[in-house]
Amino acid sequence: MPQSLAMVGGVSVATGPMSDPTARFDALVLSNILTFTTATVVGQLGIVSKQWLAVTSDEMIWKEFCDRDFHVTTKSAPAESSHTAALMQDTHHFKATWIRWHSWGKSLGLQTVNGPLYARVRDMWAKIEEWTSVHKPSIHTSLSHGATGDDFRAVESKLGIKLPDVYKLIWSVHNGQSLQFDEEVDATQRMPRDLTHQIFDGLLGGYSFYDILVCTRLYPLQRTLSHTLRRTLDTQRSQGPVSRIVIAASYDFCKPFFLDINDGMGVVMGPEYRWACVPPGPCGLLRWMEEFASRLTTGVYTLGSLIGDDPKCAGVNLFPQAGPLASTCITNGIEAKASAIFCPESEHSMFTYSIRLGVSSPGDFPYDSAQLQSRHWKITDGTGHTEEVQGQGVVGKFPVLHRGGYRDDAIRGYQDDVPSRGQEKEGVFVYQSCTGRLPEVPPNSGSFQGTLQFVPGTLDTPVGHLF
Structure with missing residues (x-):
């Protein structure tokens, strides 16, 4: 045939x-x-x-x-159900x-399928899931199920854009956070008083100093769509198609994070400032989130109060507590730990810093107590200009440190010049402030250093020489 x-x-x-x-x-x-x-x-x-x-x-x-x-x-591949996308x-x-x-x-509408890249995404999320489940369960439960291809296509259609592959991979595992506080804010344009505890549930963490409080949540697709339309579409139309989407922001939008869909760069941007925080490139966002997850698991970022020492305000504290981004000094058993964060969203683009004081080595602490007397800071900006700050205590506080905690002595009134006895508290004393206005220099330049002086015993009953 x-x-x-x-x-x-x-x-x-x-x-x-x-x-x-x-x-x-x-x-x-x-x-x-x-x-x-x-x-x-x-x-x-x-x-x-x-x-x-x-x-x-x-x-x-x-x-x-x-x-x-x-x-x-x-011989393995992603699960079919979006609820088990990881x-x-x-x-x-x-x-x-x-x-x-x-x-x-x-x-999912991916332009390129890359197995190892997806493995990195899964590993990053696994670290975040493990940390939040142990340290902050309310953040863990706020992580939404993964977004579907239909979810991505709906956003792309309404914005007239193509979402980056790496963004889709990350959000296909968890579609941002679902917080009732955020939903109420979007619906009413007011902050619900009965849900204020969720202010501190932002996955990407926060900090505070004076009257500034930041706690950043990762946006689900629907919120990215609505906030991109509301905040950026009108201004970007005059410059061409939408080029940036809102992927995260603080609870009050004082610090929004934008992702450039063309070059992959992430920026913190407001009416009067713009600061690049995510490097450009197709994997820049993933690299940034991998670093964030690593800092959680290695103790650089910890669970801590974002406002003073109030345990009700506990969240992911972005003041580094370990590694090269934190400085630690121990004298006579008292540990002083300092770290800083650049704040482009503040009025004058400054650094905020945190100083934690406590008895870390009880065996090396030769006194029953020691009280802070004074401070002396040297702040040098990127131009080489140095500003010195000296004064009694810190922000009117004169903590009395002892084994296991401290007494929160402070000057209570404007006319007082002697600190009054405060409450006994557990843990370490936390002091947060800012550097003041900085010149137009790169934010990673400059230095902050100084000394703290303690008196053994208390200010009114010293038992030794200053140290």
Whole structure:
């Protein structure tokens, strides 16, 4: 019986009784040849005949396609349910693996499917989930289920943009945070008093000094859409299509985070300031969030009160507590720990700093107590200009440190010049302030240093010399 030719994916394939490929080619040789085609071509060849189906089902072919197309080398792929987007499922065969990755990427509208990149996203979220479940469960429960392809397409359609792949990967695991406080604010434009505790549930953390309080939440897609339309669409229309979307902001929007959908750069931006915080590039946002997750798990960021020492205001405290971003000095068993944060959202773009004081080495503390007497700061900006600040106590406070805690002595009235006895408190004394106005210099320049003087015992009953 004569043979006939069929065109499959641009390849001429003989059909008929003599078309068995194994009759003319070694199976291994044929499999190697097919790896130079595409998965689509091989899939089409598989429907020509039973013989072609057997050849095109060779694991070696599909393993090569998985590695080449998705950089995947294991027989696993994303779970089908968006509620378990961070989970991977065994597929048992590389052909099934390729099909799952392909359909998953297509469903999310990804321009490129990258298995290792998605693995980094899952690892980043796993660290955040573990930390929040232990230290701040209210943040953990606020993390929404992953966004779907339909969710992404709805936002893209309404904004007339294409969302970056890395953004889709991150939000496909958790679609930001769902907080009733934020929903009430969006609906009423007022802050609900009965939900003020959720102010401190921002995943991306916060800090405070004087009358400024920042606590940043990660936006779900719907909030990104509404806030991008409300805050940026009108101003950006005059400059062309939308180029930035709002992906996070403090509870009162005093510190919004924007993602540039073209170059991947993240910026904190307001009417009078703009500061790049996420490096440009297709993976800049993921690198930034990986660093954030790492700082949580290594103790650089900790759970702490964002306002003074009030335990009701506990959240992810962004004042570094470990590593090179924190400075620690121990004298006579008293530990002073200092760290700083650049605040572009403040009126004059300044640094806020935190100083924590406590007895960290009880065995090396030779007194029953020691009270803070004075401070002396040296603040040098990027131009080399140095400003010195000297005074009694800190912001009117004169803590009396002892083993296990401190007494919160302070000057209570404007006309008082002697601190009055305060309450006994556990933990460490926390003092937060700011540097004042800075010149127009790079925010990572300059330095802050100084000394604190303590008197053994108390100011009114000293038992030794100043140290």
